[in-house]
Amino acid sequence: MIRNIRARTAAMLLAAALPASAGVAWAASEAVHIDRQKWSFGGLFGKFDDAQLQRGFKVYTEVCARCHGIKRLQFRNLVQPGGPGFPEAAVKSLAANNYQVDDAPDDEGKIKKRPAILADSFPPPYPNEQAARFAQNGALPPDLSLITKARSADTGAPFYRVPDMMLRDILTGYQEGGADYVYAYLRGFADPPADVKLAEFMNYNKVFPGHQTAMANPFLAGDGLVKYDDGTPETVDNYARDVVAFLSWAADPSLEERKRMGLLVLLYIAITAILLGLAKRRIWRTVH
Amino acid sequence: MASHESTYRPTSAFAKWLDARLPILRMMHAQFVDFPTPRNINYLWTTGGLLTFFLVTQIATGIVLAMHYAPTAADAFNSVEHIRRDVNYGWLLRNMHAVGASMFFLAVYIHIGRGLYYGSYKAPREVLWIIGVVIFLLMMATAFMGYSLPWGQMSFWAVTVITNLFSSLDSIIPGLGTRIVQWLWGGYSVSGTTLTRFFSLHYLLPFVIVGLVGLHIWALHVAGQNNPTGLEIKTASDSVPMSPHAVAKDIFALSVFVLLFAWFVFYLPDYLGHADNYIEANPLSTPPHIVPEWYFLPYYAILRAIPNKLLGVIAMFSSILLLLFIPWLDTSRVRSTKYRPVYKWFFWMFVISVIALGYLGSKPPEGSYVLWARLFTAYYFLHFLVVMPIVGVTENPTPLPRSITESVLGKSGHAVGVGAPAAPERR
Numbered sequence: 056m057i058r059n060i061r062a063r064t065a066a067m068l069l070a071a072a073l074p075a076s077a078g079v080a081w082a083a084s085e086a087v088h089i090d091r092q093k094w095s096f097g098g099l100f101g102k103f104d105d106a107q108l109q110r111g112f113k114v115y116t117e118v119c120a121r122c123h124g125i126k127r128l129q130f131r132n133l134v135q136p137g138g139p140g141f142p143e144a145a146v147k148s149l150a151a152n153n154y155q156v157d158d159a160p161d162d163e164g165k166i167k168k169r170p171a172i173l174a175d176s177f178p179p180p181y182p183n184e185q186a187a188r189f190a191q192n193g194a195l196p197p198d199l200s201l202i203t204k205a206r207s208a209d210t211g212a213p214f215y216r217v218p219d220m221m222l223r224d225i226l227t228g229y230q231e232g233g234a235d236y237v238y239a240y241l242r243g244f245a246d247p248p249a250d251v252k253l254a255e256f257m258n259y260n261k262v263f264p265g266h267q268t269a270m271a272n273p274f275l276a277g278d279g280l281v282k283y284d285d286g287t288p289e290t291v292d293n294y295a296r297d298v299v300a301f302l303s304w305a306a307d308p309s310l311e312e313r314k315r316m317g318l319l320v321l322l323y324i325a326i327t328a329i330l331l332g333l334a335k336r337r338i339w340r341t342v343h
Numbered sequence: 344m345a346s347h348e349s350t351y352r353p354t355s356a357f358a359k360w361l362d363a364r365l366p367i368l369r370m371m372h373a374q375f376v377d378f379p380t381p382r383n384i385n386y387l388w389t390t391g392g393l394l395t396f397f398l399v400t401q402i403a404t405g406i407v408l409a410m411h412y413a414p415t416a417a418d419a420f421n422s423v424e425h426i427r428r429d430v431n432y433g434w435l436l437r438n439m440h441a442v443g444a445s446m447f448f449l450a451v452y453i454h455i456g457r458g459l460y461y462g463s464y465k466a467p468r469e470v471l472w473i474i475g476v477v478i479f480l481l482m483m484a485t486a487f488m489g490y491s492l493p494w495g496q497m498s499f500w501a502v503t504v505i506t507n508l509f510s511s512l513d514s515i516i517p518g519l520g521t522r523i524v525q526w527l528w529g530g531y532s533v534s535g536t537t538l539t540r541f542f543s544l545h546y547l548l549p550f551v552i553v554g555l556v557g558l559h560i561w562a563l564h565v566a567g568q569n570n571p572t573g574l575e576i577k578t579a580s581d582s583v584p585m586s587p588h589a590v591a592k593d594i595f596a597l598s599v600f601v602l603l604f605a606w607f608v609f610y611l612p613d614y615l616g617h618a619d620n621y622i623e624a625n626p627l628s629t630p631p632h633i634v635p636e637w638y639f640l641p642y643y644a645i646l647r648a649i650p651n652k653l654l655g656v657i658a659m660f661s662s663i664l665l666l667l668f669i670p671w672l673d674t675s676r677v678r679s680t681k682y683r684p685v686y687k688w689f690f691w692m693f694v695i696s697v698i699a700l701g702y703l704g705s706k707p708p709e710g711s712y713v714l715w716a717r718l719f720t721a722y723y724f725l726h727f728l729v730v731m732p733i734v735g736v737t738e739n740p741t742p743l744p745r746s747i748t749e750s751v752l753g754k755s756g757h758a759v760g761v762g763a764p765a766a767p768e769r770r
Contacts, residue, residue: 099610127424197622201424204613205621214702228610233618264631306621309427309434316435317609324605328598335591342382342583342751 087262089208089232089239092296096303097231099318102311103304106285108139111301114281114294118273119199122191124179127200128305130154131173137311138304147173154178192256194269203233203299204306206240234303236262241295244272350377374564379582380589381570383751387461388568388589389596390454396597397447398556402549404440412492414542416535419494420623438612444486445615446604448638451479459669460690462678463569469670471562476666478555483639483663485548488541490636495620500633502541503533508646511653532626572743572750573678581747632707640704641697645723647708648716658720665727672727674735677743685738686730693726 095104112133115125130150134143141149154171156178161167171178179198181187187195197205212220223229239262247259247266257267274280274291283289287297304310351372353359362369411430413422426433455475458464464472487505491498506527512520529536567576576582583589607614615637619630635643642659649655675683680690696719703716744750 127428132428201621205618207618217702225606225611225614228606230611230613313434313438313609313612317605320605320609321602324598324602328595328602331591331595331598335595338587338591342588 087264088211089235089262091208091229091231091235092238094231094234094300094303096300096310097229099228099314101314103137103139103300105140106287107297107300108304109141110283110285110287110293111297111299111304112139112141113283114298115199115301117281118294119298120177120180122180122187122196122270124181124198125177125200125305126179126198127176129174129176130171132305132308134173135308138308139301143173150175191269194256196270199302199305201306203237203303206233206236208232208236208239231303233306234299237302238295238299241273241299242292244275349373374560375590376584376586378564378585379576380568380585381576381747382581382583382588383572383747384568384570384589384592386592386596387453387457388570389593390450390457391563392593393450393597393600394447394454395556396601397443397450398549398552401440401443401447402553404436404443405546405549407436408440409546412542414492414539416494416538416624419492419538423493434612435608438608441616442604442607442612444489445607445636445638446600447482448486450600451482452638455479455666456694458569459693460680461569461571462573462673462675462680464670465573465673465675465678466670468562468566468569471559471566472670473667474555474559474562476663478552478559479666480663481548481552481555485545485552486636486638488545488548491538491541492545493620494538494624496622496624496628496630497617497620497633499533499624499626500630501635502537504633505635506533506537508652508656508659511656514653569678570747571679571681572747573682574743574747574750577746578748634705637701637705640702641700642704644700644704644716645720647704648713648720658724662723665724669727669731672731674732675738675740676735677740682740682743683734683738684741686734689726689730689734692722696722696726 095102095107130146133139133141133146150171150173152170154175154177155168156171156175158167158169180196181190184195210216210220240260243261243263245259245261247253251259251266253259253267256269258269258271259266260268260270274294278288278290280291281289281294283293287293307313349369349372351362351369353362353368358368361367408426411422411426411433413419423437426437428434430436458472458475487501491502506524509523509527510520512523514520525531527537528534529540574581617634617636634640642662645662646655646659649658675686677683680687699719700716700723703712703719706712708716
């Protein structure tokens with residue numbers, strides 16, 4: 056018993072020290088190359104694929120949600136335009152039947168649970184950080200509401216490539232570094248190379264800074280782990296892709312509206328600029 | 344203000360009535376309608392208008408954001424997400440404000456670079472220049488405090504690193520630096536108290552900037568605008584009235600710049616920021632790299648290039664304060680670098696140094712990055728302290744045109760321009 060507690064304490068300390076040590080490893084070594092994926096929501100005309108978001112939501116709830124919360128998402132978001140486009144009735148019954156949230160204190164001041172409604176946020180898997188760390192060998196599974204925004208893919212380009220790569224990313228509107236990273240992370244679990252000694256409770260990952268991560272491969276069971284009902288092949292690669300698309304939407308639910316409005320605004324300003332340019336030329340004609 | 348005859352003729356009964364009591368419309372007309380602008384100014388002279396636009400945009404979006412934002416450690420990050428997700432067009436306002444800060448700095452760097460290239464700081468524009476440097480310093484302070492408000496990891500750690508710089512004063516008077524830092528923090532570490540006071544100041548300083556911009560424009564309209572030749576307006580044909588000429592040019596340039604602004608707001612809202620700022624501030628976890636926003640990177644590189652902490656801090660602050668003295672450090676007889684064949688090379692060397700320092704500021708301070716940062720830092724200071732005074736005396740400027748008109752129309756050119764309706768008097 057005592058031994059067990061000691062081991063757990065050691066693991067907690069290790070987890071607390073990990074971000075710092077991983078950072079050192081990252082700074083000292085070359086950044087791991089992250090391949091860019093094709094996302095339906097990338098680029099200037101990007102839109103989420105509703106079917107993909109629905110599949111991604113299924114992967115999230117069946118696999119990720121056991122350890123990771125998504126607290127900034129509310130059930131009503133699932134029926135909003137620009138999202139997965141679930142029917143309202145389906146989400147209402149999903150919330151009511153599958154999720155319990157804290158109710159307001161009753162007359163005796165006791166807090167009871169009640170079924171969730173559309174206006175509720177997704178309840179977290181653990182009541183607090185301590186409970187999460189206790190259950191996870193000292194590691195804290197991060198909330199996934201913003202995960203694709205909170206990660207990035209370093210190009211690791213030498214300085215003379217920086218200007219043209221920047222220009223390319225700006226012109227193509229590349230904002231999917233976080234999605235690319237999370238996808239690469241989900242696909243990056245592997246057996247450690249012979250010269251790597253993993254710490255206790257740690258798993259090897261090809262793209263994680265320092266290569267040792269407390270999270271285990273979520274798709275270890277392999278293809279067929281999550282059942283798809285739209286005929287999409289039930290492969291680990293599809294699970295990773297679909298859940299990353301879902302998380303990208305969760306982190307940026309206004310993406311579609313933003314890109315659609317952007318096109319109109321840019322068109323409007325461009326036409327205005329041309330007219331103003333012509334007016335300027337006419338006014339200055341007599342001067343030069 | 345600049346003396347030229349007013350062409351203002353109030354027409355309506357109300358305008359006549361007001362003109363006899365408070366001639367504010369007459370003043371506006373004199374300053375912004377028939378104010379004589381040099382006829383040869385290029386598009387770099389549209390950045391002043393751009394900056395005014397961004398100042399107003401930042402204030403307008405900022406006021407609305409402040410209605411939904413909560414400046415406390417527990418709620419700041421959540422309230423920004425609330426703005427992004429739940430407030431009507433909150434995502435748009437927040438993107439405009441965050442990207443607007445970057446665009447503001449992009450425009451101000453072009454504006455300052457133009458002033459340096461064309462010698463706009465030289466007599467009689469020293470005070471105009473100095474007010475500009477003060478505005479720039481306030482802009483930096485405002486941006487720095489604004490960056491702390493989302494209370495993400497980078498916000499928190501940038502505040503920690505930068506406020507901690509004052510603790511280097513401990514090496515002069517033991518305890519002084521620590522006391523100053525605790526006074527800034529309002530405690531023994533960066534906390535919600537620090538956040539709340541930064542929010543208060545972040546809301547205050549833009550209005551101080553508005554006042555200083557008023558003085559900046561006043562000083563500009565006394566000395567008159569500089570231009571690519573660096574010559575003064577001498578005759579009516581050297582100038583055009585501000586409206587419609589300069590105004591048309593300004594608005595056109597503004598519309599093109601807003602195109603760039605909109606591109607980032609709608610397609611790349613997070614491109615100029617850092618992913619770590621989407622992680623809520625955590626005092627127990629330090630991010631692998633702590634880097635400031637792109638517009639502070641050159642100064643950050645200077646800070647880290649110096650091995651001694653106190654000297655690094657002094658170097659960083661003096662790299663900007665030095666700008667206050669360049670009206671007197673530059674000994675050249677001519678204003679515009681266009682006519683300075685030797686200094687021209689040094690000017691571009693300076694620009695390259697600043698860009699290189701920006702790149703190095705984004706890299707970890709290790710290996711060859713440190714050496715290069717030291718070299719470019721050395722040039723940054725040498726440029727102002729050695730090159731400017733010496734080259735100004737030793738170089739032979741190429742011949743200047745006799746007037747602005749001649750520079751536009753060539754020697755044979757005679758005054759066919761429209762001219763300002765009222766010729767500015769020679770000063």
